[in-house]
Amino acid sequence: MRTFRGGLLIGLVVAAAVAAAAITYERYDTKTLKRTVRRGEVLCGVNTGLPGFSIPDDKGNWSGFDVDFCRAVAAAIFDDPKKAKFIPLDANERFKELQNRKVDILSRNSTWSMSRETNYDLYFPAVAYYDGEGFMLPRAKNIDSALALDGSKVCVQDNTTTKLNLSDYFRANNMKYQEMKFEKLDDVVKAYDTGKCDVLTADASQLYALRLNLAKPGDHVILPDIISKEPLAPVVRERDDDWMLIVKWTLYAMINAEELGITSQNIDEALKSKKPDVMRLVGTEGTYGEDLGLTKDWAVRIIRHVGNYGEVYERNVGSGSKLGIPRGLNQLWNAGGIQYAPPIR
């Protein structure tokens, strides 16, 4: 009798444990890397079309900063940046599609915020691009600081955090302004371009794209001041730590490469370097790649095929692109910005 009861108890405990494990498995995916390797490509959720960040050409070839980041992850895993498949997602469906495992990563100019991590069971591994609200105004006004905008007429899109930030900023700095709000961004731009307001406000990366479409882009300047925090980051599912670490350290490898002066052009030279921090990054010392579940040359693959952080920035949104966005906050921490990667060691 005792043994029967004991057996029953053990059986129940085992059954409960199995059920709990099953539920956990159901809820949290921990096999993203395995599935990605078996499938032979990384599935990347990207913006449906945003110049400089992710946009397809007429042949369906994707390019942009977010696109290149996903290619870097593919390069780290497969030594082939082409093993990334891009799935355009709109703002409303993006997080759900990531949870439903339709994509492995969101690389889609998503702002990292607390509620997004806590409410959606998602994780933002590291900031890829520091964006924030800025101001555009006619060059002829000869203003070079946002603090000199007192008394301006400001065009802004209605029902956005942009509008709220604008109000906060002017109130905090004891300045007055007249708000000209419009439902649609197109109307905001039209109003500005026809001189109905002195200043247009939107996220800085957006301002550079909008400027291209003005009647005379060269007649307008974008102030260096950034008045809000919009840290854009890739997103992965929570609790798949192995995968999260690959995404996180892909970005950090690119930032560290720039800091160490390693580019897609001199990567072979870097492989011969005797500098310890270069050796750790390119895998001629240590087992950092293996510890990540990848190969010794994981970072070399990223840098060779896609480039370091600065190369990817300049090519897509910086001086090598039509947008021409100055590095600003996205410059390295030791060169005027705040991009900072923990060391590889």
Add this chain to the structure above:
Amino acid sequence: MIKFRQLIWITIASIGLALSVAPGFAQQPDRGDEPGMIPDDSVELAPEYQKQMVYYRSTEPAGTIIISTAERHLYLIQGNGRALRYGIGVGRDGFQWQGMVSITKKAEWPDWTPPPEMIARQPYLPRFMAGGPGNPLGARAMYLGATVYRIHGTNQPDTIGTAISSGCFRLVNADVADLYGRVPVGTKVIIRQKPEL
């Protein structure tokens, strides 16, 4: 038939021309200084080399100059996370340096006395040249510490953004005059190079 032959010759000639000209453009060092050349002030700098206010975080006090040779930018720190940024031309490979110096002297339309080591390398250079528009030092010069290096103007505005000099930092004349008016003797200058592999 003749037309066809002409076409071939034109093709060959243009390939030859391209080959002979291309290295001169690709590797600016071959171009060297051109004393006596009057600058073309209508040259418009690429947007990233035009003078502009930018975001720049620094623990250095306002008024400090930070030069990034890799970026080809000179920053004049304004404080409050801002800097005035100018496009510059820098030293060619082997002629780049880094360190901290200060401006020890300022001069308008400076005379040019190329240092002996420069004459040794470039024997065609004049031993002395009076200041003026054809002078490679351009409209203004700011002397850096006790070195032979200067922040100066140029009579070759199209070399901004390149690595061509013997270690000096050049700005277009309008920019160097603007900078000159903003910085006194004693200004701290930090020169940063890209890291070595």
